[in-house]
Amino acid sequence: MVVLSRPALDHFSSIKTCKPTAGLFAGIPVVDFADPNAKALITRACQEFGFFKMVNHGIPLATINRLESLAIEFFSLPQSQKDAAGPPDPFGYGNKRIGPNGDIGWIEYLLLHSHKPAAGAGAFFDSRRNFRAAVEEYVAAVKAMTVAVLEAMADGLGIEPRNALSRLVRGEDSDSCLRLNHYPPCPEVQPLTGQNLIGFGEHTDPQIISVLRSNNTTGLQICLRDGTWVSVPPDHSSFFINVGDALQVMTNGRFRSVKHRVLTDPTKSRVSMIYFAGPRMSERIAALGSVMEAGEESRYVEFTWAEYKKSAYKSRLADYRLGQFEKKNIESSPPSRVPNSVS
Ligand SMILES: C=C1C[C@]23C[C@@]1(O)CC[C@H]2[C@@]12CC[C@H](O)[C@@](C)(C(=O)O1)[C@H]2[C@@H]3C(=O)O
Protein backbone atom coordinates (compact mmCIF):
# COMPACT_ATOMS: atom_id res chain seq x y z
CA MET A 1 0.00 0.00 0.00
CA VAL A 2 1.37 3.43 -0.94
CA VAL A 3 2.00 5.95 1.86
CA LEU A 4 -0.56 8.76 1.83
CA SER A 5 0.51 12.32 1.13
CA ARG A 6 -0.08 15.22 3.57
CA PRO A 7 -3.13 16.75 1.76
CA ALA A 8 -4.71 13.31 1.73
CA LEU A 9 -4.06 12.92 5.46
CA ASP A 10 -5.48 16.37 6.19
CA HIS A 11 -8.79 15.31 4.66
CA PHE A 12 -9.23 12.68 7.37
CA SER A 13 -9.55 15.18 10.19
CA SER A 14 -12.42 17.03 8.50
CA ILE A 15 -14.95 14.28 9.23
CA LYS A 16 -16.06 14.60 12.83
CA THR A 17 -19.73 15.04 13.52
CA CYS A 18 -19.68 12.98 16.73
CA LYS A 19 -17.89 13.70 20.00
CA PRO A 20 -14.67 11.65 20.39
CA THR A 21 -13.95 9.38 23.38
CA ALA A 22 -11.18 6.97 24.32
CA GLY A 23 -11.08 3.39 25.63
CA LEU A 24 -13.08 0.29 24.78
CA PHE A 25 -16.84 0.46 25.36
CA ALA A 26 -18.21 -2.22 27.69
CA GLY A 27 -21.85 -1.58 26.79
CA ILE A 28 -22.13 -3.22 23.35
CA PRO A 29 -25.20 -5.48 23.49
CA VAL A 30 -24.29 -9.16 23.26
CA VAL A 31 -26.87 -11.63 22.00
CA ASP A 32 -26.49 -15.36 22.47
CA PHE A 33 -28.30 -16.67 19.41
CA ALA A 34 -29.09 -19.91 21.23
CA ASP A 35 -30.91 -17.97 23.99
CA PRO A 36 -34.73 -18.33 23.77
CA ASN A 37 -34.90 -14.59 24.54
CA ALA A 38 -32.63 -13.70 21.58
CA LYS A 39 -35.32 -12.02 19.48
CA ALA A 40 -36.25 -9.59 22.26
CA LEU A 41 -32.58 -8.79 22.93
CA ILE A 42 -31.92 -8.23 19.23
CA THR A 43 -34.94 -5.95 18.98
CA ARG A 44 -33.86 -3.85 21.91
CA ALA A 45 -30.27 -3.64 20.65
CA CYS A 46 -31.41 -2.52 17.20
CA GLN A 47 -33.63 0.18 18.70
CA GLU A 48 -31.00 1.53 21.05
CA PHE A 49 -27.76 1.00 19.13
CA GLY A 50 -28.58 -0.32 15.63
CA PHE A 51 -25.76 -2.71 16.46
CA PHE A 52 -25.04 -5.82 18.47
CA LYS A 53 -22.54 -8.62 18.90
CA MET A 54 -23.70 -12.16 18.28
CA VAL A 55 -22.23 -15.20 20.01
CA ASN A 56 -23.22 -18.82 19.52
CA HIS A 57 -23.88 -18.02 15.87
CA GLY A 58 -23.25 -21.54 14.61
CA ILE A 59 -20.84 -20.59 11.81
CA PRO A 60 -17.92 -23.04 11.81
CA LEU A 61 -14.60 -21.48 12.75
CA ALA A 62 -12.99 -23.41 9.90
CA THR A 63 -15.18 -21.59 7.35
CA ILE A 64 -14.15 -18.23 8.81
CA ASN A 65 -10.46 -19.09 9.14
CA ARG A 66 -10.24 -20.49 5.64
CA LEU A 67 -11.45 -17.28 4.05
CA GLU A 68 -9.47 -15.07 6.40
CA SER A 69 -6.22 -16.93 5.61
CA LEU A 70 -6.83 -16.56 1.88
CA ALA A 71 -7.65 -12.88 2.31
CA ILE A 72 -4.39 -12.35 4.23
CA GLU A 73 -2.52 -14.26 1.53
CA PHE A 74 -4.11 -12.02 -1.11
CA PHE A 75 -3.27 -8.78 0.70
CA SER A 76 0.34 -9.99 1.05
CA LEU A 77 0.76 -10.27 -2.73
CA PRO A 78 2.92 -7.75 -4.62
CA GLN A 79 0.98 -4.56 -5.36
CA SER A 80 0.94 -5.22 -9.13
CA GLN A 81 -0.86 -8.55 -8.65
CA LYS A 82 -3.47 -6.98 -6.36
CA ASP A 83 -3.97 -4.08 -8.76
CA ALA A 84 -4.78 -6.64 -11.47
CA ALA A 85 -8.00 -7.40 -9.52
CA GLY A 86 -9.00 -3.70 -9.59
CA PRO A 87 -9.97 -0.93 -9.77
CA PRO A 88 -13.28 -1.41 -7.96
CA ASP A 89 -16.20 -0.58 -10.21
CA PRO A 90 -17.72 -1.10 -7.67
CA PHE A 91 -16.42 -4.70 -7.39
CA GLY A 92 -12.76 -5.61 -7.36
CA TYR A 93 -9.62 -4.59 -5.49
CA GLY A 94 -9.35 -1.07 -4.12
CA ASN A 95 -6.53 0.73 -2.39
CA LYS A 96 -7.14 3.86 -0.26
CA ARG A 97 -9.96 5.12 -2.48
CA ILE A 98 -13.40 4.22 -1.14
CA GLY A 99 -16.31 4.68 -3.52
CA PRO A 100 -16.31 6.94 -6.58
CA ASN A 101 -16.52 10.37 -4.92
CA GLY A 102 -13.15 11.12 -3.37
CA ASP A 103 -13.30 9.30 -0.02
CA ILE A 104 -10.01 7.85 1.11
CA GLY A 105 -8.85 5.76 4.04
CA TRP A 106 -5.89 3.78 5.31
CA ILE A 107 -7.27 0.62 3.79
CA GLU A 108 -7.09 -1.84 0.95
CA TYR A 109 -10.00 -4.11 0.14
CA LEU A 110 -11.65 -6.59 -2.16
CA LEU A 111 -15.34 -5.95 -2.82
CA LEU A 112 -17.17 -8.95 -4.29
CA HIS A 113 -20.70 -9.65 -5.47
CA SER A 114 -22.03 -12.28 -3.09
CA HIS A 115 -23.46 -14.59 -5.75
CA LYS A 116 -21.08 -13.78 -8.59
CA PRO A 117 -17.72 -13.35 -6.81
CA ALA A 118 -15.83 -13.21 -10.10
CA ALA A 119 -17.78 -10.13 -11.28
CA GLY A 120 -15.51 -7.09 -11.36
CA ALA A 121 -12.41 -8.94 -10.17
CA GLY A 122 -11.27 -9.65 -13.74
CA ALA A 123 -9.41 -12.91 -14.23
CA PHE A 124 -8.45 -12.88 -10.56
CA PHE A 125 -10.49 -15.94 -9.60
CA ASP A 126 -9.55 -17.97 -12.72
CA SER A 127 -6.36 -19.16 -11.09
CA ARG A 128 -7.74 -19.07 -7.55
CA ARG A 129 -10.42 -21.71 -7.40
CA ASN A 130 -9.76 -22.26 -3.68
CA PHE A 131 -10.35 -18.56 -2.94
CA ARG A 132 -13.60 -18.61 -4.87
CA ALA A 133 -14.73 -21.79 -3.09
CA ALA A 134 -13.89 -20.23 0.29
CA VAL A 135 -15.94 -17.13 -0.59
CA GLU A 136 -18.88 -19.29 -1.65
CA GLU A 137 -18.72 -21.40 1.51
CA TYR A 138 -18.49 -18.32 3.74
CA VAL A 139 -21.29 -16.48 1.95
CA ALA A 140 -23.60 -19.51 2.16
CA ALA A 141 -23.01 -19.82 5.92
CA VAL A 142 -23.34 -16.11 6.67
CA LYS A 143 -26.40 -15.79 4.46
CA ALA A 144 -28.17 -18.59 6.37
CA MET A 145 -27.38 -16.79 9.62
CA THR A 146 -28.58 -13.49 8.14
CA VAL A 147 -31.91 -15.09 7.25
CA ALA A 148 -32.26 -16.38 10.83
CA VAL A 149 -31.36 -12.96 12.29
CA LEU A 150 -33.91 -11.20 10.05
CA GLU A 151 -36.59 -13.67 11.15
CA ALA A 152 -35.73 -13.03 14.79
CA MET A 153 -36.03 -9.28 14.10
CA ALA A 154 -39.41 -9.80 12.43
CA ASP A 155 -40.62 -11.83 15.43
CA GLY A 156 -39.34 -9.19 17.82
CA LEU A 157 -41.15 -6.40 15.99
CA GLY A 158 -44.34 -8.43 15.41
CA ILE A 159 -43.85 -8.28 11.64
CA GLU A 160 -45.99 -10.66 9.63
CA PRO A 161 -45.31 -12.86 7.84
CA ARG A 162 -42.09 -13.61 9.70
CA ASN A 163 -40.21 -13.96 6.41
CA ALA A 164 -41.14 -10.41 5.35
CA LEU A 165 -37.51 -9.32 5.88
CA SER A 166 -35.63 -12.57 5.27
CA ARG A 167 -37.26 -13.20 1.88
CA LEU A 168 -35.55 -10.04 0.63
CA VAL A 169 -32.09 -11.54 0.95
CA ARG A 170 -32.75 -15.22 0.23
CA GLY A 171 -32.89 -15.17 -3.56
CA GLU A 172 -29.96 -15.44 -5.95
CA ASP A 173 -31.08 -12.05 -7.29
CA SER A 174 -30.53 -10.30 -3.95
CA ASP A 175 -28.02 -7.48 -4.28
CA SER A 176 -25.71 -8.57 -1.47
CA CYS A 177 -21.96 -8.21 -1.40
CA LEU A 178 -18.92 -9.31 0.55
CA ARG A 179 -16.13 -6.97 1.49
CA LEU A 180 -12.69 -8.09 2.66
CA ASN A 181 -10.89 -5.16 4.31
CA HIS A 182 -7.24 -4.87 5.30
CA TYR A 183 -6.04 -1.96 7.41
CA PRO A 184 -2.24 -2.06 7.63
CA PRO A 185 -0.69 -0.80 10.88
CA CYS A 186 -0.39 2.98 10.83
CA PRO A 187 1.87 4.77 13.34
CA GLU A 188 0.80 8.21 12.05
CA VAL A 189 -1.84 10.22 13.98
CA GLN A 190 -4.22 12.99 12.94
CA PRO A 191 -2.38 16.31 13.25
CA LEU A 192 -4.99 18.27 15.23
CA THR A 193 -6.57 15.63 17.45
CA GLY A 194 -3.69 13.20 17.93
CA GLN A 195 -6.25 10.48 17.19
CA ASN A 196 -5.31 7.41 15.15
CA LEU A 197 -5.73 7.85 11.41
CA ILE A 198 -9.06 7.01 9.79
CA GLY A 199 -9.13 3.60 8.11
CA PHE A 200 -12.74 3.82 6.94
CA GLY A 201 -14.59 7.12 7.44
CA GLU A 202 -17.88 7.47 9.26
CA HIS A 203 -20.96 6.25 7.42
CA THR A 204 -24.07 4.13 7.69
CA ASP A 205 -24.40 1.01 5.54
CA PRO A 206 -27.14 1.41 2.93
CA GLN A 207 -28.35 -2.23 2.95
CA ILE A 208 -30.73 -4.15 5.26
CA ILE A 209 -28.15 -5.52 7.68
CA SER A 210 -24.39 -5.99 7.57
CA VAL A 211 -22.71 -8.94 9.22
CA LEU A 212 -19.15 -8.18 10.26
CA ARG A 213 -16.36 -10.41 11.45
CA SER A 214 -12.85 -9.16 12.19
CA ASN A 215 -9.59 -10.38 13.64
CA ASN A 216 -8.67 -9.33 17.15
CA THR A 217 -7.45 -5.84 16.22
CA THR A 218 -9.35 -2.82 17.57
CA GLY A 219 -10.50 -0.01 15.30
CA LEU A 220 -14.25 -0.32 14.78
CA GLN A 221 -16.19 2.47 16.45
CA ILE A 222 -19.91 3.14 16.56
CA CYS A 223 -21.67 6.39 17.24
CA LEU A 224 -24.18 6.22 20.10
CA ARG A 225 -27.50 8.05 20.02
CA ASP A 226 -26.08 10.85 22.16
CA GLY A 227 -23.39 11.43 19.53
CA THR A 228 -20.50 9.79 21.41
CA TRP A 229 -18.08 7.62 19.46
CA VAL A 230 -17.20 4.40 21.29
CA SER A 231 -14.68 1.69 20.42
CA VAL A 232 -16.04 -1.80 19.94
CA PRO A 233 -13.94 -4.43 21.73
CA PRO A 234 -12.79 -6.79 18.96
CA ASP A 235 -13.72 -10.46 19.17
CA HIS A 236 -12.58 -12.72 16.37
CA SER A 237 -14.96 -15.53 17.35
CA SER A 238 -18.15 -13.43 17.19
CA PHE A 239 -20.10 -11.54 14.56
CA PHE A 240 -21.26 -7.94 14.77
CA ILE A 241 -24.54 -6.96 13.15
CA ASN A 242 -25.22 -3.43 11.85
CA VAL A 243 -28.68 -2.12 11.04
CA GLY A 244 -28.58 -0.58 7.55
CA ASP A 245 -30.57 2.29 6.04
CA ALA A 246 -33.06 0.02 4.23
CA LEU A 247 -34.05 -1.64 7.51
CA GLN A 248 -34.47 1.75 9.15
CA VAL A 249 -36.98 2.62 6.43
CA MET A 250 -38.79 -0.73 6.56
CA THR A 251 -39.21 -0.44 10.34
CA ASN A 252 -40.27 3.20 9.94
CA GLY A 253 -37.44 4.37 12.18
CA ARG A 254 -37.87 1.82 15.00
CA PHE A 255 -34.47 0.37 14.12
CA ARG A 256 -31.77 2.96 13.39
CA SER A 257 -28.93 2.45 10.95
CA VAL A 258 -25.78 2.82 13.01
CA LYS A 259 -23.11 5.34 12.13
CA HIS A 260 -19.70 3.66 12.34
CA ARG A 261 -16.10 4.07 11.26
CA VAL A 262 -12.72 2.38 11.61
CA LEU A 263 -9.58 3.93 13.09
CA THR A 264 -6.20 2.38 12.31
CA ASP A 265 -4.01 0.69 14.90
CA PRO A 266 -0.42 1.92 15.20
CA THR A 267 1.11 -1.56 15.36
CA LYS A 268 -1.42 -4.18 14.27
CA SER A 269 -3.18 -5.04 11.00
CA ARG A 270 -6.96 -5.26 11.06
CA VAL A 271 -8.65 -7.72 8.72
CA SER A 272 -12.44 -7.67 8.48
CA MET A 273 -14.97 -9.53 6.35
CA ILE A 274 -18.39 -7.96 5.96
CA TYR A 275 -21.47 -9.41 4.31
CA PHE A 276 -23.88 -6.66 3.25
CA ALA A 277 -27.37 -8.15 2.87
CA GLY A 278 -29.30 -6.21 0.26
CA PRO A 279 -32.56 -6.87 -1.62
CA ARG A 280 -32.99 -7.36 -5.35
CA MET A 281 -32.62 -4.20 -7.41
CA SER A 282 -36.35 -3.81 -8.16
CA GLU A 283 -37.46 -4.26 -4.51
CA ARG A 284 -39.64 -1.45 -3.20
CA ILE A 285 -38.31 -0.16 0.09
CA ALA A 286 -41.06 1.21 2.33
CA ALA A 287 -42.34 0.91 5.89
CA LEU A 288 -43.89 -2.53 6.40
CA GLY A 289 -47.62 -2.35 7.11
CA SER A 290 -47.45 -4.79 10.02
CA VAL A 291 -44.92 -2.66 11.86
CA MET A 292 -47.07 0.48 11.85
CA GLU A 293 -49.41 1.57 14.59
CA ALA A 294 -52.93 2.64 13.66
CA GLY A 295 -52.77 6.06 11.99
CA GLU A 296 -48.97 6.08 11.86
CA GLU A 297 -47.52 7.74 8.79
CA SER A 298 -44.59 6.49 6.81
CA ARG A 299 -41.54 8.67 7.51
CA TYR A 300 -39.92 8.11 4.11
CA VAL A 301 -41.10 8.31 0.53
CA GLU A 302 -41.05 4.91 -1.13
CA PHE A 303 -38.11 4.05 -3.36
CA THR A 304 -36.64 1.00 -5.04
CA TRP A 305 -33.32 -0.44 -3.94
CA ALA A 306 -31.92 0.47 -7.39
CA GLU A 307 -32.91 4.12 -6.79
CA TYR A 308 -31.32 4.14 -3.35
CA LYS A 309 -28.12 2.57 -4.60
CA LYS A 310 -27.88 5.02 -7.44
CA SER A 311 -28.21 7.94 -5.08
CA ALA A 312 -25.80 6.31 -2.56
CA TYR A 313 -23.12 6.02 -5.21
CA LYS A 314 -23.43 9.76 -5.88
CA SER A 315 -22.79 10.52 -2.20
CA ARG A 316 -19.70 10.79 -0.01
CA LEU A 317 -19.25 8.29 2.83
CA ALA A 318 -20.28 10.66 5.62
CA ASP A 319 -23.36 12.04 3.84
CA TYR A 320 -26.79 11.43 5.37
CA ARG A 321 -28.15 9.37 2.47
CA LEU A 322 -31.67 8.90 3.82
CA GLY A 323 -32.17 12.66 4.05
CA GLN A 324 -33.51 13.11 0.55
CA PHE A 325 -36.09 10.34 1.07
CA GLU A 326 -37.41 11.68 4.38
CA LYS A 327 -40.91 13.11 4.39
CA LYS A 328 -40.99 16.60 5.77
CA ASN A 329 -43.32 17.59 8.64
CA ILE A 330 -43.35 14.20 10.41
CA GLU A 331 -42.41 14.45 14.12
CA SER A 332 -38.80 13.45 14.58
CA SER A 333 -38.76 10.75 17.30
CA PRO A 334 -39.76 7.26 16.13
CA PRO A 335 -42.77 5.45 17.64
CA SER A 336 -41.83 3.83 20.94
CA ARG A 337 -44.10 0.80 21.05
CA VAL A 338 -42.43 -2.43 20.00
CA PRO A 339 -44.36 -5.67 20.50
CA ASN A 340 -42.53 -8.48 22.33
CA SER A 341 -39.77 -6.11 23.40
CA VAL A 342 -38.09 -6.63 26.77
CA SER A 343 -38.23 -3.66 29.12
C1 LIG B 1 -18.41 6.47 -0.77
C2 LIG B 1 -19.07 5.37 -1.04
C3 LIG B 1 -18.53 3.99 -0.82
C4 LIG B 1 -19.80 3.17 -0.79
C5 LIG B 1 -20.56 3.83 -1.92
C6 LIG B 1 -20.47 5.30 -1.53
O1 LIG B 1 -20.72 6.20 -2.57
C7 LIG B 1 -21.47 5.52 -0.36
C8 LIG B 1 -21.76 4.20 0.39
C9 LIG B 1 -20.50 3.35 0.59
C10 LIG B 1 -20.77 1.95 1.11
C11 LIG B 1 -20.66 1.80 2.64
C12 LIG B 1 -21.01 0.36 3.02
C13 LIG B 1 -20.30 -0.67 2.13
O2 LIG B 1 -18.94 -0.72 2.51
C14 LIG B 1 -20.41 -0.28 0.64
C15 LIG B 1 -19.90 -1.41 -0.25
C16 LIG B 1 -21.82 0.09 0.33
O3 LIG B 1 -22.69 -0.60 -0.14
O4 LIG B 1 -22.02 1.42 0.61
C17 LIG B 1 -19.74 1.07 0.44
C18 LIG B 1 -19.68 1.64 -0.99
C19 LIG B 1 -18.42 1.22 -1.71
O5 LIG B 1 -17.34 1.12 -1.11
O6 LIG B 1 -18.49 1.05 -2.94
Ligand SMILES: O=C(O)CCC(=O)C(=O)O
Ligand atom coordinates in the same frame (compact mmCIF):
# COMPACT_ATOMS: atom_id res chain seq x y z
O1 LIG C 1 -13.74 -2.97 8.35
C1 LIG C 1 -14.55 -2.81 9.23
O2 LIG C 1 -14.44 -3.26 10.36
C2 LIG C 1 -15.83 -2.00 8.92
C3 LIG C 1 -15.82 -1.49 7.51
C4 LIG C 1 -17.14 -0.94 7.09
O3 LIG C 1 -17.84 -0.33 7.85
C5 LIG C 1 -17.59 -1.17 5.71
O4 LIG C 1 -16.83 -1.82 4.94
O5 LIG C 1 -18.70 -0.72 5.38
Ligand SMILES: [Fe+2]
Ligand atom coordinates in the same frame (compact mmCIF):
# COMPACT_ATOMS: atom_id res chain seq x y z
FE1 LIG D 1 -19.83 0.00 7.06
